[in-house]
Amino acid sequence: MTRKTFIGLMSAILIATPLAGQSSANSGSGRAEGPSVTSGAQTFLGAFQAIRDYGLEAVGDSALWDRAVEGLIRELPDPYAQVFRPAEFDQFQEDNTGNYAGIGVQITNLNESITITAVFRGTPAERSGIQVGDLIIGVNDQSTEGWTTGVASDSIRGEVGTSVKLALARAGLTAPLTPTISRDSVHVSAVVSGLVDSDVGYIGLDRVARASSEEVDSALVKFRSSKGVILDLRGNPGGYLDESLMIGDLFLDRGLRLASAESRVPGESKRNQDEAWDARMPDRFPNKPVIVLVDRFSASAAEIVAGALQDHDRALVIGERTFGKGVFQNVFRLTEKRHLRLTTGEWFTPLGRSLHRPRTAQGRPVPEDPDTFPVIKTKAGRELVSGGGIFPDLEITNDTLTLLEREFLSQAARKQIPLALRIAEFAFSQADSHRRSGAEPGVDADDLRGFIDALGEEGIDEEYLENPLVASYLEWRVSILVAERMDQLGRSIEFRSQRDPVVAEAIRLLKSVGTQEDLFAAADRVRAAQEDTGEGSAGS
Helix, strand or coil: CCHHHHHHHCCCCCEECCCCCCCCECCCCCCECCCCCCHHHHHHHHHHHHHHHHCCCCCCHHHHHHHHHHHHHHCCCCCCCEEECHHHHHHHHHHHHCEEEECCEEEEEECCEEEEEEECCCCHHHHCCCCCCCEEEEECCEECCCCCHHHHHHHHCCCCCCEEEEEEECCCCCCCECCEEECEEEECCCEEEEEECCCEEEEEECCECCCHHHHHHHHHHHCCCCCEEEEECCCCCCECHHHHHHHHHHHCCCCCEEEEEEEECCCCCCEEEEEEEECCCCCCCCCCCEEEEECCCCCCHHHHHHHHHHHCCCCEEEECCCCCCCEEEEEEECCCCCEEEEEEEEEECCCCCECCCCECCCCCECCCCHHHCCEEECCCCCEEECCCCCCCCEECCCCCCCHHHHHHHHHHHHCCCCHHHHHHHHHHHHHHHHHHHCCCCCCCHHHHHHHHHHHHHHCCCHHHHCCHHHHHHHHHHHHHHHHHHCCCHHHHHHHHHCCCHHHHHHHHHHHHCCCHHHHHHHHHHHHHHHHHHCCCCCCC
């Protein structure tokens, strides 16, 4: 891949300014001047002025233009088109980059207190000595009593170079700490990684953000002596497409195709292939098997990664058919405060499979006939379905809730008991206790019993709380969070695999094989067994 082609792509967020119109509206007559203005444009401008000047309810120019643009977007057959207001655009950028201006902490409302649950490395918070478990009791001399995490976050964040004064309560101290911290640019990593069962690498990528490829590369370096690696893209909504290409490049040899794109010739109805991108580096994880996990929420840039590795027989894909967002958007600057996101092109995998699954303007999939989906063969002779999105090589649905557990969760919801928050609070205290005692991640049996009794006091029926299956379910959820809070992701994944059949199968397969070819053969045996028992169905 040449530098020129990378610059041509750059990212999914391409800030561009549309060409200015060749003519303008005559404010005195309401008529448009200039030969390039169509009769449709004249009709629109005439309607705009009539509504503005003669409508019974006066509406200002700004509000009318906003409504006109929003109406135009709403009528497009493009479920991804959107006009961003300033706050929405800021949030859009943060979601895709992981960057924001602040001090570098994660906060959660635990036990009715704004609690620091993570301190990001290399940030002002870490340099100031802030610790996980500190309670934020004041911001800029204002008490945080009764605050939501949103209010606290807005108060702590601010422009780079400005300062914020915190009041922190810390266990064991009788007086609050009052650091004044200078805000800076903060990057929240999209990658988590750890070693599972001592010999299987796990990389979780929750979005394709800036620097994601570097973070994945760093994880691969740590896993060079492992039996193989799991790249978990489940729930990944996508992000920067140049980052997705560089992630695919980490696993493929130089010269292999990563993806290609088509877009419309500006101002015309025809399409052309804009560019195609090839790997530039040698495989960074050579001779080791790779499994990619996907689900129905894996989309866009995440599908680019999965498709490239699947087409080149470099990874076994396990899970569910992906979302099918095989189109990409550019973001155009309309004014200093408004931006337009618009679908401008379509993506294809190295073998030419379209990733796009057509949807209505409301985002619902258009009805389709799986029997008409083309089948494409890879170089190794494996058959891949081409029907929009990525179809897994081995289909496994992750549905871990039993009927009893659904009933238990439903009762908690009906009685408005914030169960997820209570579990997070309990897990936080367990992690702190285990960390101080030097114990491995887990849950103390007596403490678990006390936690369950406390749920009873909040209104959960005894029939659930005395059921050992419910207790086991709660212990499982708490154990996962305890391990995460103790920064032991490998143990967290081991706990999760107890009830996550997708992860469990990926771990089992990697531990049983030595090469990618062996992995494909093992998956074929599993698929044959599924067909014999009626489990799983390719192309669903």
